[in-house]
Amino acid sequence: MLFKQLFEPDSATYSYLLSCPDTGETAIIDPVIDTTNRDLSVLQAHNLTLTCTIDTHIHADHLSGAKRLKALTGSKIAYPAIDELPCADISLQEGEVFRVGNIEIHPLFTPGHTNHHHAYLINTPIQSLLFSGDALMIDGVGRTDFQSGDSETLYKSIHQKFFTLPDETLVYPCHDYENRHVSSIAQEKERNKHIAGKSVEEFVKTMADLNLPYPRKIDFAVPGNERCGECPDNVPEEYQGPCARYDQG
Secondary structure: OEEEEEEEOOOOEEEEEEEOOOOOEEEEEOOEHHHHHHHHHHHHHOOOEEEEEEOOOOOOOOOEOHHHHHHHHOOEEEEEHHHOOOOOOEEEOOOOOEEEOOEEEEEEEOOOOOOOOEEEEEEOOOOEEEEEEOOEEOOEEOOOOOOOOOHHHHHHHHHHHHOOOOOOOEEEEOEOOOOOOOEEHHHHHHHOOOOOOOOHHHHHHHHHOOOOOOOOOHHHHHHHHOOOOOOOOOOOHHHOHHHHHOOOO
8 A cells, every 4th residue: 555644734734645556546535725736746756546535524724625636636525424515426434444446444433523523444464544533633632612523522432433443553643733743542542631541521621621712714614625625705815825726616
């Protein structure tokens, strides 16, 4: 499997390129519209054709690159089935393996950051890879104070879906703000200051006390991502660069 971790700095978002060497089928998890040209260059450099994009949830901090990449490459758009997005070509849900060539991707329903959030697990002969989206980050967790978030639900998702995985499972989050790239289940169980060793009551209080600022892109990112990354009319001028660069037709 060809695997690349790609970074978009404005929203500190990681996207992940996965390609099956046997079939050439290729996917990008959580693409960002701002880095569409970068993604196309990576695909071209490795002589790959994008088969599909996969989103973990409806993001509030950036516009997805799914629709733009589909227009440019013919790739299909995959989203959690529970979102029921008319723009999605493929519906993903826990218990149903999704294949990109010979790569088996196991969706995990992990609500709490949003009520529809999914993570994706790939088991290889050497290592298991968890693409945890915004549910579990490196020494952190996703916010629960907007967009159907719920701290108690996130606590259960992390403990019941993530912390039951083998300790050696590598954790690849959707975001990191301190130049970190990968963690492991063992490390997050032992060192994650938000949740390690905490009761559900302690976790709920920790999340309530974060006092985080209002997400700067949420007002246009959520409605835009409900249409798989279409630029809505209310994108502020300071964020219109990617929308102006790409024809959204």
